[in-house]
Each structure stands twice: as structure tokens, then as C-alpha cells.
Amino acid sequence: MKKIKFWPRSLRLQMILMMLGTIILVQAGSLSVGNYLKERYTEDVVISYLSTSIRTLRAAVSQVPAENRAKFIEEASQKKWRLWSRQLPQDTRFTQSFRSTPADQGRSSNMHGPGRDRHDYPSGDIRNSLRNLINHLNRELNDGTRVGLSRGEEPRIYISLMPQLNENDNTVIREWLVIPLDRIEPPNIEAIIIAWLSINLLLIALAAGFAWHITRPLTRLKTAADQLAQGRPERVTPAGPTETRVLGESFNAMLDALEEAKVVQQTLLAGLPHDLKSPLARMWLRLEMTDDLSLKEGMRNDVQDMQHMIDQFIGYVRGSDPGTYTLAKLELNTWLDERVSSWEGAGSPVFLKHMPAAKAFVNADTLALGRLLDNLISNALKHGKPPVEVDMQMENRQAVISVCDHGNGIPPERRTEALRAFSRLDSARTLTGSVGLGLALANSIVKAHHGSLELRNSETGGLHVKITLPLVS
Template structure:
């Protein structure tokens, strides 16, 4: 099961959103603290200014009335509040206590600052060393009413914009990486791999350039090897034909039969070289796999009536279709390999699995040693040294693997638990659907 968090884009999304959430929460906390401190400083300055203004008014214009919110009270009045105690937190909350401390620091030394008793309008009582009376001024709220919703709205807008911009940047960063990963997957499956556009950061462009160069060099090496094999195999066909003709003209039957067998083995090896060197797309008409498998099995039984039995379990149906030449080469190589190194019965099976159509060929022989399974599909590798000289070049399973990958499938070679070798070829539904559609169109045209 694919999880979004496993992809580069998913992890970038989590990283970006996490960093933005932390940064915005920290920014919001800093703004709140700084705003509270700023408001406290403004309140202290405002209270200091108001007390100084009242003093100047008393000194300069004692006959003029004071504003209704400001009073002057005699020290002997019973309304004078008691001094502020440290344990008096119900009367003076901690933020207000810090405000009183800051106000005392701002006023001249010796100034007494008190707060009105609870139950009435909050007011500030101030009396300096030279003041004859208490100056009573209203207390401004340290945290005036403000629209917190508006601040949160702006925070949400900024956060959303930042997330969208970051996700766009992350998407642009991972798009070339995804293209490169897809190209690497195609290259690993042996499929044609076009050049990947070199875009993105400098390091990514360098990586893409190196990959494109590697693909070109590998393709050139494959092309050179294919040309060499095809040329050698083609040039050997004519002398082999002449050698067979001369061998059949030999008078001694035993010697003639031995030479003919050797020539046939060499011709088979040359044919394998040609098939392996062929690197073009199979343009033959698609056929139904079940029908073709049954047809090939009947032909093998007809050629060798007393040979190893071939069983079929064909359950794929009409939707499973492959190019005729590719399917014939797959079956012929696998059946030849099973006849040469396996044991009866040999079974051809088709079915529809969850991940695609499956073509499976099994035998009941000794299988392949566990340490040699990895090398089974490599070209020119003989898993049994005694197999040389019997018309086998170590290309049978390599040809099967190459043909399967060429049409977009996957080949799995393993030993069965009950004994014998199993070669399972899986073809994705979307790839097979193209061949099935072509088969349907051809069938309609033929009947038209």
C-alpha cells in the first residue's frame, strides 16, 4: 500500500507545514508579549502624564475645577485605600501589580501609589513627597478591547498564502525528481528510455545529465553488441548450410548422423544469437494467448508423441493477447529449456491475477540451485558446465527475460516447493489491453 508520506512531495508538505506552524505560533506569541509590554508602557506614561497635569493645574489654577474623573482627596479622608500588600492578589492581579511597580519606577522617589478598594470604579491614588493631598485619577485598562478575531483572520490568511507558495515550490522541485525516478524504473525494466529534461536545481540537473549520458552509452553498447551478434550469426548461416549438405553426402551413417547433430546444434545456437540480437519492436499481429498456448502444446505433442507430456491450464480468457512472434519465442524457449533440463510433466498455465495477466511454464525437474537463480536470466551463462556442446548457448532464459521486458512485463524465475522450475511472466492490464484491442479490430476487419 502506497502512503503519501513516503513520497518526496509528501515529506516536503509535512516539513513545510510543520515549520510554518511553529514559526507562526512563535510569531503570534512574540507579538502578544510585545504588545502587552507596549500597552503597559503606554499606560504608565499616560498615568504619569495625567498626575503631572493635575499637579500643574493645582499649582497654577487652584480655582479652576478639575475634570469629573479626577479628584483631590485629603490624607485624613476615610476613603483613602490601604497600602498594597504582596499577598493581596485578589485585589491587585499580577499584571496590574507589575503596572504599579513600573509606575513607581517612573514617578519620583518617595511617591506612594495605591489602588482603590474593590467594588467601585478602578482608580489610581498617587501622593508624592511634596503633595498635600492624594491625586485620584482613573485607571485605563491595560488590555483594551480589541478584535482578536481580526488578528487570527490575518494570521490564517498569511499562513495559507505561505503554505500555498511553499507547496508550489515543493511541487516544482519534486516534478523533475519524479520524472527521473520514472525513467530509472523504465531503464531498469529494459524498456525504451527517452532523455529526461534537465531542469531544477544545479545538483539535480547534473544528476539528470549523468543519467541521460549513461542511458546513451548503455544503448550504444547494446546496439554494438546486437550488431556484432547479428553479423556473426548471419555470416555463420551460409557455411553451416554447406557443412550440413556435405555431411548428408557422407557414406558412413554413424559419422554422418553425428556431424548432422553437431551442425543442427550450431544452427540452433546461431538462431538464438539472432533472436537475442534482435532489438526491434515486435510488429506481428496479436493473438489470444490461451489459443496459441493450446496450439503450441498440440504441435509439441505431434512432433514427439512419446516424449514428455505437456499439460495446459488456460484460464485467462479472450482478454489476454500478445504479439504472435513474441509469444511463440517465449513458449519455444521455455518448452525447449524444460524438455532439455526438466522432467515431466511440463505445464503451461494462464490466469488473471490482481496485478496483471500471468503466463506460467513449470516442470518437475531438479530446478536451479538457489545461488544460481540470480544468474539464470543473464545472457551467455550456463548454470550446468555439462550443458555445453548440446546446442545451448546460455541464452534461453535471457531471451525470455528480454522479450517479456520488451513488451512491458516482468519475469520471475524460481524453484517450486514441490520440485521443478517455474517461470512466471506477468503483463500489466494496460499493456495487454492495447494488444487485445488491436486483436479485436483485426477480427472485425477480417469478418467485414
């Protein structure tokens, strides 16, 4: 399935956009339905009532004597309307609708006189809003009644009180009901738009708050998962909807299970070497008491291998528990130079290739970091080929320590496996007493110091172990 190019990958943004789109679609549908009802129902009802009112008014006025009609109109409308009893002014635009024959309709369609053409009113004039209403009203009043809009500066509506069957004889019409429109103000569109925008902004804010409420527990879980991957597990507080609460509880249960397994592993690794020390000591004693030199030499090598395995177990248990670390500010330049010099002083082919002039400081446990470097150098000497080169660089507020040998390296497809505990890449390592804890211990120590360890090939083809540690001020 092809992905949308500009669709955000964040769940929070996706939820906000989806809710915003839903709001827009619902409002568009509501406006469409409202407009349909307005055209199909509301306007029809208004036109029907207006036409009925006009017929009723015309019938009532026809019962009043001619000399009293103007006064009757003023009293009935509380002096808001008035009656014209003279010739209609020339600035009036009117449309007549009456029952006619097809021939009359033909003559009407060919008529071009004053007031028959479309007139444009100033912007904001209420007559712009009433134009369609007048047209619908004239079509409804099909008994000869005329309804018209004035063209002058003063907006007015003219309604003929007596039906006129001959549209060309305007001089016969003497009485028109005049309704001033200057007191009627068109709806305030700006206020409506501002209210509509305010409601939309409020809905968007509510959508953003809802999305934040939903995704905040997921963000916390993601942070906790990252910390777990870095060797710093931290429990989360279940929050949000039921699904995210259950997910948080499951995550905490997983942490508890991992912690329990870790405790069992550390107990096993710590207890086993301790239990083996006494039999091993007795073996050393019996070995020294024997007189068979060939047997003595073979047993000595086996016991040394067993002692080496036990030391690896003990070192792994101590080094893989960050709770036992005592972190302090450490000048890495001097410390690294001293560690490499101690190997050189012991006659090992280990060399410090490069050291930056600037001082590098890290938060580290000196014993754990020393165990890390010694482990890597020892591993390079045993499983690679000398010389072993140690290098230090400073990149992007990080200290980068490299340990390289001149052996055959580790194939890329097996490097992840090499970092696992009890992983031995070749069966020959069992002859040297290796149990596959060296690189796993190094990786655990680096993670406990908030750093990273990477395996790669060196320029000479050997194994290149790259350690990155964050610098401090």
C-alpha cells in the same frame, strides 16, 4: 542508528515537516525575544514616560489656582479627563507607593482594608490588561503619588495630584485626576490570532510548494528508472535546481550509453550469424559429398549444433527488440491450447494441465509470444525431464502461465544468473549447442509485454517458470 517510528519515508513529507518545524521554532523564538524586550525595555520606557508625565502634570496643576483646576484639566485634555475635588468613592481600588522606613513597610504589609485585596474584572475588561501597568507605575512613583483602578462598572483610572505621605489618612486627599477608560478598547485578540494562523497557513503552503518543486524531478526520475527496469526506457526532462538538472542529464546520458551498447550488441548478434551462414552452407555441401560415413556422421552433428547456435542468435536478436513487435488483442485460451496441441501432435510429452473457463485477453505480439512458449518448452525438454506441464490461471486481472518439467530444477542462488544472456549453468550444455540465450530471451519478451517472469521449483522438484501478463478488457 534507530529509526524514528512515525517519521515519514517520503522525501517530500520530510521536507514539509522540517520546514514547518523551522517556522514554529523561529516564531517561538521571535515571540520569546519580543516578550523579553517588552518586559525589559518597552514597559520600562512606557512606565518612565508615564511617571514623568504624571509628575509634570501634577506640577503644572499645582501652579493653577484651586478654583480653576477642573477647567484647566478639561481644556488640556479636550474634555476627556476631569478632576475630582471631593472624597474618593468607596469603590476605588488604589495602591500607594511612597518613600518609607522599614517600620512603615511593616505596617503597610499588615494593612487589610477596602481596596487592598485583588479584584477580578469581567472578561474582556481593559482593566485586566492595565493591572500590571498600574502596579509598575506605582512602584516608579515613589514620592507618595497614588494610582488606582475603579471597581465599578465604568472603568476609570485615579491619579492623586498631591502626594500623600500617610497612607492611612485618605480624607486629606481632595483632588484626583480621573481618566475614563470606556473609550479605550483592548486589542482584538481574535483578529491577531486569525492573522497569525493565516500567515502560518501561507508559509505551510509555500513550504509544500517548495518541497513539491524540489521533489518533482526526483519523482520523474524514479518513474523513469522503474520503466527502465521494465524494459521500457524513457528520457526525462531535466528540471528543478542545479543538482536535479545535472542528475536528469546524467540519467539521459546513461540511457544513450545503454541504447548505444544495445545497438552494438544487436548489430554484432545479427551480423555474426549472417556471416556464418555462407561457410556453414559450404560445410553442408562438402559433408554431403564425402563418402566417409563415420566422418560424415560426426561432422553432421557438429554442423547441426552450429546451426542451432546461429538460430538462437537470430531468435534472440529478433525477440529482444520490442520495437519490432506488433501488439494486438489476443485470446490467450485458444492460442495456448493450439500451441500445446502442436507440440502434442509432434509426439512431444507436453500436456495442458489446466485452462480457465473464462476468456482471457492480452495485448501481445503473436510471433514473439509463440517464440516465448516454444523456447520454454524446448528448454524444459532438453535440460529437464519429461513430461512438461503447461498451466494457465487468472489472478487479480492477470493471466498466469506456468511451464513445469520434472528435472532437477535450478538452485535458488543461481536463478538470477540463469536469466542473464549467455549464461550456461553447466558445462554439459555446450554439447547440445546451447549458448545460454533461452531464458534471457523469454525474460526479454515478457518484459516487452509489461509482464514478469519468475523461476521457482515445481512440486515434483523440477523447474517451474511462472509468466504473468496483464489482462485487457
